[in-house]
């Protein structure tokens with residue numbers, strides 16, 4: 154793939170990885186269609202791109218709303234014509250034990266992370282195919298490789314993204330469209346701050362505990378993640394790991410496909426001591 158004078162769609166573009174990706178794709182020569190539910194953050198990202206000489210259209214969209222996602226695709230198709238890159242990046246987290254969580258919170262996560270990705274992929278697929286050469290990136294997580302306590306909803310959505318993308322890739326063989334599933338480790342973004350917390354388990358005390366833990370465990374910048382995703386697009390990689398921690402998760406679950414659970418439970422129990430959080 155070559156990104157000069159191409160059009161790229163990025164969801165979740167108001168913050169973190171999506172914002173960095175929008176900026177980097179514009180620098181690489183793409184025209185951008187940016188989507189997010191956060192209109193102010195979206196305008197800031199678009200402004201960054203316009204000020205550096207790029208072009209971006211802004212699309213306020215709730216990725217959990219099927220009709221809005223299809224209307225977004227119609228609007229982008231009408232405005233931009235052929236689409237070369239689609240990045241399904243919008244995502245949220247929920248920290249809650251399975252026993253304690255509200256179903257509505259579980260659905261909130263699945264509707265954005267999983268169904269948002271499904272609807273956008275299906276809504277843009279005809280356009281991507283008719284472009285001739287195009288690429289889809291679906292953002293999973295290391296929690297799409299390993300399960301972890303309090304993240305069952307997030308784990309479910311991110312494992313599902315992997316399954317969907319691996320199936321999609323095989324179905325797209327010979328069409329000129331390919332797809333990557335990417336597995337970031339800890340990335341310094343607003344993901345923990347934007348997440349929901351519902352737990353009395355004592356495993357994590359409150360939302361500030363989740364934010365502190367995420368900050369301690371995030372070794373990669375959003376910009377580095379964006380550069381890695383662009384590399385995956387250029388090389389049409391079927392899968393990409395982002396950050397050394399992602400490689401570690403990948404190796405651990407390959408070597409100890411069930412034993413990794415014992416290891417993670419041990420590390421979580423010892424985390425205060427190991428990480429000196431609070």
Ligand SMILES: NC(=O)c1ccc[n+]([C@@H]2O[C@H](COP(=O)([O-])OP(=O)(O)OC[C@H]3O[C@@H](n4cnc5c(N)ncnc54)[C@H](O)[C@@H]3O)[C@@H](O)[C@H]2O)c1
Pocket residue numbers: 164165166167168169170171188189190191194214215216217242243244245265292293294295336337338339340341342343344345347371
């Ligand atoms: N930060 C990490 O450590 C990490 C690790 C692995 C995977 N990821 C994944 O990376 C992706 C990007 O997250 P981030 O870390 O940049 O977090 P972030 O919170 O900084 O950005 C996520 C963006 O998604 C948007 N969003 C949330 N709900 C939405 C909705 N209903 N409709 C449209 N947009 C919505 C938010 O407004 C925000 O701009 C997510 O899919 C996340 O699961 C992040």
